[in-house]
Amino acid sequence: MEQQLTFIGADGSPLFYRYRPAAQGDNQRAIVLFHRGHEHSQRMMFVYEELGLTDFACFAWDARGHGNSQGERGDSPSIGTSVADVDCFIKHIQREHGIAPENICVIAQSVGAVLVSGWLNDYAPRIRCAILASPAFKVKLYVPLARPALRLAYALRGNFFVNSYVKSHYLTHDPQRQQSYDNDPLIARAISVRILLGLYDLSQRIVANAHAITTPIQLLISGSDFVVHHAPQHDFYNNLGSHIKERHVFEGFYHDTLGEHNRAQVFEKMRQFIEQRFAQPVQVVDVTKNHLASPSRVLADKLAMPLSPYSWRGAYWAIQGAVIRLGAKFSYGLQTGVVTGFDSGSTLDYVYRNQARGENAFGDWIDRIYLNAVGWRGIRQRKANMEQAIQLASEKLRAANKKVHVLDIAAGHGRYILDAFAHGVLPDSIRLRDYSSLNVQAGKKMIEERGLAHIATFEEADAFNRDNYKKLKPRPTLGIVSGLHELFDDNDLVLQSLKGFGEAIAKGGYLIYTNQPHHPQQELIARALTSHKAGRPNWVMRCRSQQEIDQLVELAGFRKIQQWIDENGIFTVSLAVKGEEIAAGSLNHAPNEQFVNNSDTTVNW
Secondary structure, eight states: OOEEEEEEOTTSOEEEEEEEOOSSSOSOOEEEEEOOTTOOGGGGHHHHHHHTOTTSEEEEEOOTTSTTSSSSTTOOSOHHHHHHHHHHHHHHHHHHHOOOGGGEEEEEETHHHHHHHHHHHHHOOOOSEEEEESOOSSBOOOSTTHHHHHHHHHHHHOOOEEEOOOOGGGTOSOHHHHHHHHTOTTOOOEEEHHHHHHHHHHHHHHHHTGGGOOSOEEEEEETTOSSBOSHHHHHHHHHOOOSEEEEEEETTOOSOGGGSTTTHHHHHHHHHHHHHHHHSOEEEEOOTTTTTSSHHHHHHHHHHSOOOTTSHHHHHHHHHHHHHHHHTTTBHHHHHHHHHOTTSHHHHHHHHHTOOOBSSHHHHHHHHHHHTSHHHHHHHHHHHHHHHHHHHHHHHHHHTTOOOEEEESSOTTSHHHHHHTSSSOOOSEEEEEESOHHHHHHHHHHHHHTTOTTTEEEEEOOTTOGGGGTTOSSOOSEEEEOSSGGGOOOHHHHHHHHHHHHHHSOTTOEEEEEEOOOOTTHHHHHHHOBOSSTTOOBOOOOOOOHHHHHHHHHHTTEEEEEEEEOTTSOOEEEEEEEOSOOOTTSOOOOTTEEEEOTTOOEEEO
């Protein structure tokens, strides 16, 4: 019998979902359904019924702003909030219904498929498989220059709504589906421009970075789709890092792939895919060697290659560098970056303070533009997310009657750590470390100014030397590493610091770690910004997928339990708990999981 329940979304809002227990079996496997834009869960339940997989439970949500869920119709605080809602929903299913992620198959259509794709990329969940039907990576707007016009209007007037041009006869040939769509009072025909533009921006990022997704994927494409473009769907498939993937194009099908008149052939493909995936162990691609060979490695190597000053690109980036050096004569922020490196602790501390300063009013203006760069906005959001993670970890430790002994191995000036404890209960001890004597001195001064010398110390130490983690007193219960691993592309080096944490922190302790899976200004940074590292004048970064850093953290004996990410998908903050000791060189996985080398690939057409 169907149950109508709620779960708590990313911002604390209760969101509606439907649940049907499995008619057969032990109720340990599930199909989770995500509907199209404008629609709701009830219009997806036929998918579960027609699949006929009665040994699976079924869950289907109403996205916020849709169906019976809260929120203005067709809207959300942001597209990132909706992606985070997906993560909250799956965690709720795991926690409240006892179904592990590796026993879940996700089926998502159109806008729902984009949200799920974003979740697979940004959160790296270990689900069994996903079926994506006609993902709306690029909606056909038909009006020339519609997106630039909407973006300009949004910038000038803020959020507003546009009505969908889509009629039911453009969605499906099935007259019953057409009629039900036309007569459904819960259909939300409007969509906010904030979500429409956010969907497009998210889609561009996900399609380009699909190599970070290794979940087994079945992609279903409608051959006569009037609503979304085909090309981005094919680009997504071709870029996928999944070793097991299928692409099926259904000629003559309209956008509602799962609700088309001849959908029996679609359901046959879906049923086969699901049964095959659950007949085999969970396949998890081992990406811990991506620093040696991967798309992110190739891109970093290309960005490290010098450009001829006589080429147009070489001249362009030379001019960009010159402009930055000129701006440093007026802007204190640019000046700090040029002198100490744009990846230095001093630069981060300046960005955290977010106070534009210059030699004059012109310099103040330049500095404000600099501080408002998308990467620095992400850094400040990372700081806010870090504070949430520290608060949550501290609460968990105290709930378990454990002391809160903090160890940060690359604290910079230590501002983000000290700010996190500026309000509320102080930890029992804070041990801050950094490789730079300049940062250590600045951090000690900040500790004194805040009157925390009775619990806080700051010392100079190499984060990658495992000997520096031994015999610490008091033994840390909360380890923190923020902004360090992103500066080093070698996973073997990163693993040294993570294993140091693994040896220092006892079972039941926590680790907070950051990551940078994506950066929209990666070439600007590599070509025009300087690094603090000796012998490397340019700041060339290799973005590390979330799955990659999560697997490295697992090798050190930790398991991720919570994650936060900024709207642009640049920086993540994750909270992991220390579990049982695991053998060195082996990933911590369940008995029904099979790890595969990154060179094995199965592709079905």
